[in-house]
Amino acid sequence: MPDADKTKTEEKKDFGIGVPMETPGFFLKGSAHLYWGMKNRLSHIFNPKSGHTVMLAFDHGYIMGPTTGLERIDLAIPPLIPYVDCLMCARGALRACISPEVRKPVVMRCSTGATVLKDLSNEVIGVTVEEAAALNAAAITTQVCIGAEYERETLENLAYLINEGNRYGIPTLGVTAVGKEMVRDARYLGLACRVVAELGAHFVKTYYCEPGFDEVVAGCPVPIVIAGGKKLPELQALQMAYKAIDQGALGVDMGRNIFAAEHPVAMAQAVAAVVHNNEKPEKAYDLYKSLKG
Numbered sequence: 001m002p003d004a005d006k007t008k009t010e011e012k013k014d015f016g017i018g019v020p021m022e023t024p025g026f027f028l029k030g031s032a033h034l035y036w037g038m039k040n041r042l043s044h045i046f047n048p049k050s051g052h053t054v055m056l057a058f059d060h061g062y063i064m065g066p067t068t069g070l071e072r073i074d075l076a077i078p079p080l081i082p083y084v085d086c087l088m089c090a091r092g093a094l095r096a097c098i099s100p101e102v103r104k105p106v107v108m109r110c111s112t113g114a115t116v117l118k119d120l121s122n123e124v125i126g127v128t129v130e131e132a133a134a135l136n137a138a139a140i141t142t143q144v145c146i147g148a149e150y151e152r153e154t155l156e157n158l159a160y161l162i163n164e165g166n167r168y169g170i171p172t173l174g175v176t177a178v179g180k181e182m183v184r185d186a187r188y189l190g191l192a193c194r195v196v197a198e199l200g201a202h203f204v205k206t207y208y209c210e211p212g213f214d215e216v217v218a219g220c221p222v223p224i225v226i227a228g229g230k231k232l233p234e235l236q237a238l239q240m241a242y243k244a245i246d247q248g249a250l251g252v253d254m255g256r257n258i259f260a261a262e263h264p265v266a267m268a269q270a271v272a273a274v275v276h277n278n279e280k281p282e283k284a285y286d287l288y289k290s291l292k293g
């Protein structure tokens with residue numbers, strides 16, 4: 001029991017009468033009305049100072065097997081961790097290859113059920129939200145395949161994660177996957193991002209497109225991060241990241257263009273310079289060259 005408050009008339013308490021309590025907003029787009037736990041987790045994923053994030057995606061093996069650059073996750077990923085804000089991966093890779101002493105937040109891939117050998121839209125949720133919480137996930141994720149044969153099922157998967165994640169204060173990243181036959185233009189990506197955001201995803205991962213990426217961002221009421229996509233020459237990857245941030249993306253969730261770069265550690269730092277410091281791509285490429293030297 002706390003001691004009884006000794007209220008004496010001469011001990012004046014200070015309630016700051018006349019000073020209104022601040023009710024600040026929140027630095028992330030569309031996130032001001034979230035619960036404390038959600039905001040706290042999002043503040044680990046996105047840097048509150050820059051408002052941006054460099055997420056390192058290495059969940060490719062869950063559909064592709066040992067893709068180039070990720071043959072040995074235990075060798076490829078740990079050297080990059082100091083230079084990124086967040087890790088995105090599947091539970092098995094996390095448990096087997098990443099030290100639990102790592103202090104970076106993890107966005108956990110929770111879907112499964114398809115591989116590159118079959119229809120990628122035919123997925124189910126394979127990791128429960130309780131399991132993601134047990135692995136200390138900062139967010140959970142699955143992809144939606146708008147316009148694909150299993151569109152409805154992928155939306156159900158996303159709805160399930162959002163509903164369950166809301167119970168634990170764990171935000172959900174909605175990934176807009178693009179099927180082989182889908183055009184990655186602003187109309188399609190704008191539709192997909194908006195659908196995902198309206199369902200309740202707390203942030204959205206999509207692809208950069210031009211023209212019209214600024215409209216994709218404007219039409220999506222929550223933060224957008226871009227996937228890197230297929231490996232590009234380093235300068236081109238930095239240019240793409242710069243244009244995406246310049247047009248309103250709040251970060252990248254990049255895989256192959258970092259871990260499959262000629263010098264991944266240098267590339268991670270060059271991407272971070274673009275994302276957090278608004279460095280011009282040419283200057284960031286100079287940084288890349290000097291670091292690789």
Ligand code: R5P
Binds near residue numbers: 059175254
């Ligand atoms: C695909 O398997 C995953 O969703 C990746 O996380 C995503 O495509 C981002 O990786 P990348 O930058 O290599 O496209």
